[in-house]
Amino acid sequence: MVLGFTFISPWLIGFICFFAINLLHAVYYSLCNVIVNPAGGYRLEFAGISNYIYALTKHGEFNRILTTSITDMLIDVPLIVFFSLLMAMILNQKFKGRTVVRAIFFLPVILLSSAISDALQAAMNMIIGGVSSVPPEMREASGFSARYLLRVFMELGFPTILLDYIEGAVNRIYDIVKASSVQILIFLAALQAIPGALYEVAKIEGATTYESFWKITFPMVSPLILTNVIYTIIDSFTVSDVVNTIYTTAFTSMNFGLSSAMSILSSASVCIILITVGYLISKKTFYQN
């Protein structure tokens, strides 16, 4: 028993000293006005929930940024999870050059730095170039464009919401690919853990590929859908505009109290989303044991 505590003691001390205490501090700061002395030190004036009220109703941008970040996230998560499952299934097949392709797909993980990704984003805009860099008056004349295709579908009677969703996804394909690398690997590992015998039986019984996907593959990877959804949500929030706003509020405007209130609001909403999503998905998840 004591041994167990010895093994986890570094973490336990760290958790108490750096995490738990600071989480409480953050809550406390958010209820105070933090006044920084130029000479050193700072003092706290209790201010109740005024920081929260300010962040939600008076601050120019915060509530807009928070809601857009959350909606963006809710839009992206299914896309990323679906996309990474698809890619994992493709990569799970045997074909020539699979190692190379897998290496390429995993490349975004190692380039996940805000500094690098900003530069990469700029570079990406240059090569996407095509439609967006052509002056608008020429764009109409250039014949084929994605917009044109969308209009055709719209006239065929596809719902506009669906088309907007797809258009958004296509426009953000780079972000989606970039955000799915780890998820692809997790799904890939899950796919490789499915015993091949299951598929053989299904084939003998006359199941089509489509059926065996829904009856075998999907249930078998479903626990990892939850893992991936949670990973995606956390990941997408750590690099959002919300964090930037919180950061500048703290270190440019030196408004520590407001910044703490903002971060507690946003992490509370992340936690609520995580709990809801986790609950909904885990109800549908199939566990082998």
Added chain:
Amino acid sequence: MEFKITENDKHKVQSKIKSILLDVFKWIIIIGISYIVLGPIITIISNSFTSIEDAYNPLVYLIPITPTLEHIKKAYTKMNYLKTLFSTVSFVFLLMIIQAFICSLVGYGFARFRFPGRNILFGCVILTIVVPIYTIMVPLYTQFRYFDLFGIIKLVTGKEGISILNTKIPITLMTLMGMGLRSGLYIYIFRQFFRGLPKEIEEAAFIDGAGSFYTYFRIMLPNAIPSIVTVLLFSLVWQYNDTFYASLFMPNSNLLALKLTTMAGSLSTVDRIYDPLHVDLIMNAAVLLAITPIIIVYVFLQRYFMEGIERSGIVG
């Protein structure tokens, strides 16, 4: 002689066509995605060597007519490349080793020992993964700004504590205490992995009279090589690219990722390069310099990356 097309043949042809179509579809997707991933990198490489005249020449695309090393040189001196690289790599290596060691220790503790409150404490590990680090950013900052271990300094000198910002202490200390960059995730990985190992290995060692720590070092750690490799590599890459912790605790330090973030501004204010396109080209060269080491590491080790993830505990 006439050909008879039997039902069976028809079926074969159909499935043949189907599989060819699927293959075509598969390769379209693979090539498309590879292009999306590699495209920016190719552009960055090409931009780094494109001279400013070529950049304004609409006929030049990707392959410069008059290639130049000027941007690379500029970025090289501006970042003080070799020195920065060396200090970054040594710091990151230190953190990487501490992190893998501490997290494996903690993960092992959670996986193999029963003690009161184990599940609640492991829930706290999950909490550190789920609660974004920026929530506690401000208190952390003030904690290190007025650093005072158990109030000793205040007791002795009566001052508010000393600032250890802009040193390597905060990040090292947090990593050492299992609170470093994504430490929670690594603890989780190790715990899942150790839980998957058969218990008999340790029992044999215990019967032979080995102590817990001895067993851990001599028997469990060598068995955990796949997850150690995964964690080492992830830790290396993420620490190398990290700007959040670094800019919070040591904004003036000599780290590559930090230099990149401040460079664009300093190019226009200090070097008086006002042409945004020119700044862009130099920035591309700087990014190229920054990612080259990590890409080289990746090319050599990518096999272990993949295998490590597949075998280690993420999948649980």
